[in-house]
Amino acid sequence: MAIRIATWNINSVRLRIETVSRFVKISRPDVLCFQEIKCREAEFPFSSLKEMGYQHFAVNAQKGYHGVAIASRLPLDDIQTQDFCSKGEARHVSARICSGGANFSDIEIHNFYVPAGGDVPSVEANPKFKHKLEFLEEMKSFFASPAASSQNRVLLGDLNVAPLEHDVWNHKALLKVVSHTPEEVERLISLFESGGWVDPIRNQAPEPEKVFTWWSYRSPNWLLANKGRRLDHIWVSEPLSGAVKKTEIFKETRGWDRPSDHVPVIADLI
Protein backbone atom coordinates (compact mmCIF):
# COMPACT_ATOMS: atom_id res chain seq x y z
CA MET A 1 0.00 0.00 0.00
CA ALA A 2 1.34 3.41 -0.97
CA ILE A 3 1.16 6.32 1.39
CA ARG A 4 1.30 9.99 0.44
CA ILE A 5 2.52 12.44 3.07
CA ALA A 6 2.27 16.21 2.64
CA THR A 7 3.52 19.13 4.72
CA TRP A 8 2.18 22.67 4.37
CA ASN A 9 2.64 25.88 6.31
CA ILE A 10 -0.94 27.01 5.85
CA ASN A 11 -0.66 30.42 7.61
CA SER A 12 -4.07 30.20 9.32
CA VAL A 13 -5.92 26.95 8.76
CA ARG A 14 -9.31 28.57 9.45
CA LEU A 15 -8.86 31.28 6.83
CA ARG A 16 -7.66 28.78 4.21
CA ILE A 17 -9.74 25.67 4.89
CA GLU A 18 -11.32 25.94 1.40
CA THR A 19 -7.81 26.17 -0.05
CA VAL A 20 -6.93 23.00 1.83
CA SER A 21 -10.01 21.30 0.39
CA ARG A 22 -9.02 22.34 -3.14
CA PHE A 23 -5.53 20.90 -2.63
CA VAL A 24 -6.87 17.67 -1.13
CA LYS A 25 -9.19 17.09 -4.10
CA ILE A 26 -6.23 17.27 -6.46
CA SER A 27 -3.44 15.61 -4.50
CA ARG A 28 -5.31 13.40 -2.00
CA PRO A 29 -2.54 13.00 0.60
CA ASP A 30 -3.10 10.28 3.20
CA VAL A 31 -1.34 12.27 5.88
CA LEU A 32 -1.51 16.07 5.88
CA CYS A 33 0.78 18.00 8.21
CA PHE A 34 0.19 21.69 8.89
CA GLN A 35 2.24 24.44 10.44
CA GLU A 36 1.03 27.87 11.55
CA ILE A 37 -2.55 26.80 12.11
CA LYS A 38 -2.88 30.00 14.22
CA CYS A 39 -5.85 28.92 16.30
CA ARG A 40 -6.76 27.19 19.54
CA GLU A 41 -7.55 23.48 19.41
CA ALA A 42 -11.25 24.24 19.97
CA GLU A 43 -11.19 26.39 16.80
CA PHE A 44 -9.40 23.81 14.65
CA PRO A 45 -11.58 22.79 11.65
CA PHE A 46 -11.93 19.12 12.58
CA SER A 47 -15.32 18.71 10.90
CA SER A 48 -14.22 20.19 7.57
CA LEU A 49 -11.19 17.91 7.52
CA LYS A 50 -13.35 14.91 8.41
CA GLU A 51 -15.51 15.71 5.39
CA MET A 52 -12.31 15.62 3.31
CA GLY A 53 -11.65 12.09 4.57
CA TYR A 54 -9.37 12.70 7.54
CA GLN A 55 -10.61 10.93 10.65
CA HIS A 56 -7.48 10.95 12.79
CA PHE A 57 -5.78 13.98 14.29
CA ALA A 58 -2.78 15.06 16.32
CA VAL A 59 -2.92 18.75 17.20
CA ASN A 60 -0.61 21.03 19.19
CA ALA A 61 -2.31 24.42 19.20
CA GLN A 62 -2.14 27.81 20.85
CA LYS A 63 -4.03 31.04 20.43
CA GLY A 64 -3.05 33.30 17.54
CA TYR A 65 0.45 32.10 16.76
CA HIS A 66 2.30 29.01 15.54
CA GLY A 67 0.51 25.70 16.04
CA VAL A 68 1.02 22.37 14.26
CA ALA A 69 -1.34 19.55 13.34
CA ILE A 70 -1.46 16.18 11.62
CA ALA A 71 -4.65 15.07 9.84
CA SER A 72 -4.61 11.47 8.69
CA ARG A 73 -6.72 8.91 6.84
CA LEU A 74 -4.72 6.23 8.65
CA PRO A 75 -4.98 5.68 12.40
CA LEU A 76 -2.55 7.60 14.59
CA ASP A 77 -1.33 6.56 17.99
CA ASP A 78 1.38 7.49 20.48
CA ILE A 79 0.69 11.21 19.93
CA GLN A 80 3.27 13.40 21.64
CA THR A 81 4.32 17.02 21.79
CA GLN A 82 7.66 18.38 22.88
CA ASP A 83 8.12 21.95 24.11
CA PHE A 84 11.51 22.70 22.57
CA CYS A 85 13.24 25.60 24.37
CA SER A 86 10.48 25.47 27.04
CA LYS A 87 8.71 28.60 25.87
CA GLY A 88 5.23 27.11 25.85
CA GLU A 89 5.01 27.50 22.08
CA ALA A 90 3.22 24.94 19.88
CA ARG A 91 5.95 24.01 17.42
CA HIS A 92 6.06 20.20 17.45
CA VAL A 93 3.72 17.25 17.34
CA SER A 94 4.52 13.62 16.63
CA ALA A 95 2.50 10.47 16.08
CA ARG A 96 2.86 6.93 14.89
CA ILE A 97 1.09 6.14 11.64
CA CYS A 98 -0.27 2.63 11.38
CA SER A 99 0.52 2.24 7.70
CA GLY A 100 0.15 -1.38 6.74
CA GLY A 101 2.78 -0.73 4.06
CA ALA A 102 4.57 -3.59 2.35
CA ASN A 103 8.09 -2.23 2.67
CA PHE A 104 7.80 -0.75 6.11
CA SER A 105 5.85 -1.12 9.29
CA ASP A 106 4.63 1.80 11.36
CA ILE A 107 6.12 5.23 10.75
CA GLU A 108 6.90 7.79 13.42
CA ILE A 109 6.21 11.24 12.03
CA HIS A 110 7.53 14.47 13.58
CA ASN A 111 5.94 17.71 12.46
CA PHE A 112 7.94 20.90 13.23
CA TYR A 113 7.52 24.61 12.99
CA VAL A 114 10.99 25.99 13.66
CA PRO A 115 11.11 29.63 14.86
CA ALA A 116 11.60 32.08 11.99
CA GLY A 117 14.31 33.92 13.93
CA GLY A 118 13.45 37.59 13.40
CA ASP A 119 15.27 39.94 11.08
CA VAL A 120 18.76 40.52 12.50
CA PRO A 121 21.15 37.54 12.29
CA SER A 122 22.87 38.15 15.61
CA VAL A 123 22.44 36.20 18.85
CA GLU A 124 23.54 39.26 20.85
CA ALA A 125 21.20 41.75 19.20
CA ASN A 126 18.26 39.47 18.47
CA PRO A 127 16.77 37.04 21.01
CA LYS A 128 14.61 35.46 18.30
CA PHE A 129 17.69 34.45 16.35
CA LYS A 130 19.20 32.97 19.51
CA HIS A 131 15.95 31.07 20.10
CA LYS A 132 16.08 29.67 16.57
CA LEU A 133 19.65 28.41 16.93
CA GLU A 134 18.88 26.85 20.31
CA PHE A 135 15.75 25.23 18.92
CA LEU A 136 17.80 23.58 16.15
CA GLU A 137 20.36 22.39 18.71
CA GLU A 138 17.62 20.86 20.86
CA MET A 139 16.20 19.11 17.82
CA LYS A 140 19.61 17.56 17.23
CA SER A 141 19.79 16.29 20.82
CA PHE A 142 16.22 15.03 20.63
CA PHE A 143 17.08 12.72 17.71
CA ALA A 144 20.54 11.78 18.96
CA SER A 145 19.66 8.53 20.73
CA PRO A 146 21.56 5.57 19.24
CA ALA A 147 18.44 3.73 18.08
CA ALA A 148 16.97 6.81 16.41
CA SER A 149 18.31 6.25 12.92
CA SER A 150 17.18 2.63 12.88
CA GLN A 151 13.50 3.54 13.24
CA ASN A 152 11.06 4.27 10.43
CA ARG A 153 10.91 8.00 10.91
CA VAL A 154 9.85 11.10 9.03
CA LEU A 155 10.90 14.60 10.09
CA LEU A 156 9.04 17.30 8.22
CA GLY A 157 7.69 20.79 8.41
CA ASP A 158 8.62 24.43 8.08
CA LEU A 159 12.22 24.31 9.28
CA ASN A 160 12.71 27.96 8.30
CA VAL A 161 16.22 27.26 6.99
CA ALA A 162 17.28 26.99 3.34
CA PRO A 163 20.48 24.98 3.75
CA LEU A 164 21.90 24.64 0.23
CA GLU A 165 23.20 27.21 -2.25
CA HIS A 166 20.35 26.60 -4.66
CA ASP A 167 17.71 26.51 -1.94
CA VAL A 168 17.60 30.30 -2.33
CA TRP A 169 17.25 32.53 -5.37
CA ASN A 170 20.58 34.25 -4.72
CA HIS A 171 23.07 32.57 -2.43
CA LYS A 172 25.47 35.50 -2.00
CA ALA A 173 22.71 38.04 -1.47
CA LEU A 174 21.12 35.94 1.26
CA LEU A 175 24.17 34.97 3.32
CA LYS A 176 23.24 37.65 5.87
CA VAL A 177 19.51 37.10 5.62
CA VAL A 178 17.92 35.02 8.37
CA SER A 179 17.04 31.59 6.89
CA HIS A 180 20.30 31.20 4.95
CA THR A 181 23.06 32.40 7.31
CA PRO A 182 26.02 30.07 7.93
CA GLU A 183 25.08 29.75 11.64
CA GLU A 184 21.62 28.38 10.87
CA VAL A 185 22.74 26.25 7.96
CA GLU A 186 25.53 24.73 10.03
CA ARG A 187 23.08 23.73 12.77
CA LEU A 188 20.49 22.34 10.39
CA ILE A 189 23.11 20.26 8.55
CA SER A 190 24.52 19.04 11.85
CA LEU A 191 21.02 17.91 12.87
CA PHE A 192 20.56 16.27 9.47
CA GLU A 193 23.89 14.42 9.46
CA SER A 194 23.99 13.33 13.09
CA GLY A 195 20.46 11.93 12.82
CA GLY A 196 21.32 9.94 9.70
CA TRP A 197 18.51 11.65 7.78
CA VAL A 198 17.86 11.44 4.05
CA ASP A 199 16.56 14.38 1.96
CA PRO A 200 14.48 12.78 -0.81
CA ILE A 201 13.54 16.15 -2.34
CA ARG A 202 17.19 16.87 -3.08
CA ASN A 203 17.88 13.29 -4.11
CA GLN A 204 15.22 13.72 -6.77
CA ALA A 205 16.31 17.24 -7.76
CA PRO A 206 20.03 17.55 -6.98
CA GLU A 207 21.93 20.82 -6.91
CA PRO A 208 22.38 23.06 -8.84
CA GLU A 209 18.68 22.88 -9.65
CA LYS A 210 16.83 25.60 -7.78
CA VAL A 211 14.11 24.24 -5.47
CA PHE A 212 11.81 26.60 -3.55
CA THR A 213 8.80 26.07 -1.28
CA TRP A 214 8.19 29.66 -0.17
CA TRP A 215 7.77 33.00 -1.92
CA SER A 216 7.42 36.14 0.21
CA TYR A 217 4.16 38.08 0.15
CA ARG A 218 6.33 41.18 -0.08
CA SER A 219 7.94 40.31 -3.37
CA PRO A 220 5.59 41.26 -6.21
CA ASN A 221 5.25 39.00 -9.21
CA TRP A 222 6.39 35.90 -7.30
CA LEU A 223 6.26 33.61 -10.34
CA LEU A 224 8.33 35.71 -12.75
CA ALA A 225 10.71 37.18 -10.16
CA ASN A 226 10.98 33.73 -8.51
CA LYS A 227 12.79 35.04 -5.44
CA GLY A 228 11.98 31.93 -3.44
CA ARG A 229 13.57 29.84 -0.74
CA ARG A 230 13.34 26.15 0.27
CA LEU A 231 12.19 26.43 3.89
CA ASP A 232 9.91 23.39 4.04
CA HIS A 233 11.38 19.92 4.19
CA ILE A 234 10.55 16.23 4.33
CA TRP A 235 13.35 14.05 5.66
CA VAL A 236 13.20 10.29 6.20
CA SER A 237 15.35 7.96 8.26
CA GLU A 238 17.74 5.59 6.45
CA PRO A 239 15.44 2.52 6.68
CA LEU A 240 12.78 4.47 4.75
CA SER A 241 15.05 5.91 2.07
CA GLY A 242 14.27 3.12 -0.39
CA ALA A 243 10.55 3.47 0.25
CA VAL A 244 10.32 7.03 -1.12
CA LYS A 245 9.17 6.66 -4.71
CA LYS A 246 8.46 10.26 -5.62
CA THR A 247 8.44 13.76 -4.19
CA GLU A 248 6.71 16.90 -5.35
CA ILE A 249 6.68 20.62 -4.62
CA PHE A 250 3.04 21.57 -5.21
CA LYS A 251 3.87 25.03 -6.49
CA GLU A 252 0.50 25.87 -8.03
CA THR A 253 -1.17 26.72 -4.70
CA ARG A 254 0.99 29.86 -4.54
CA GLY A 255 -0.95 31.20 -7.52
CA TRP A 256 -4.40 30.53 -6.04
CA ASP A 257 -6.59 33.21 -4.45
CA ARG A 258 -5.39 34.43 -1.05
CA PRO A 259 -2.58 31.88 -0.91
CA SER A 260 -0.30 30.86 1.89
CA ASP A 261 3.23 32.09 1.21
CA HIS A 262 4.35 28.43 1.57
CA VAL A 263 3.35 25.59 -0.78
CA PRO A 264 2.82 21.89 0.01
CA VAL A 265 5.73 19.48 -0.12
CA ILE A 266 4.77 15.86 -0.86
CA ALA A 267 6.46 12.48 -0.53
CA ASP A 268 5.08 9.17 -1.78
CA LEU A 269 6.18 6.07 0.11
CA ILE A 270 5.55 2.54 -1.05
Next chain:
DNA sequence: ATGGTTGGGGTCCAA
Protein backbone atom coordinates in the same frame (compact mmCIF):
# COMPACT_ATOMS: atom_id res chain seq x y z
C1' DA B 1 20.05 50.39 3.12
C1' DT B 2 15.08 50.13 2.69
C1' DG B 3 10.48 48.66 2.16
C1' DG B 4 7.59 45.71 0.53
C1' DT B 5 2.52 42.07 2.38
C1' DT B 6 -0.18 39.08 5.24
C1' DG B 7 -2.72 37.16 9.53
C1' DG B 8 -4.54 37.38 14.27
C1' DG B 9 -6.19 40.07 17.72
C1' DG B 10 -7.63 44.08 18.87
C1' DT B 11 -5.31 49.79 17.56
C1' DC B 12 0.71 46.12 17.34
C1' DC B 13 3.39 41.62 17.05
C1' DA B 14 5.14 37.91 14.27
C1' DA B 15 6.43 36.34 9.98
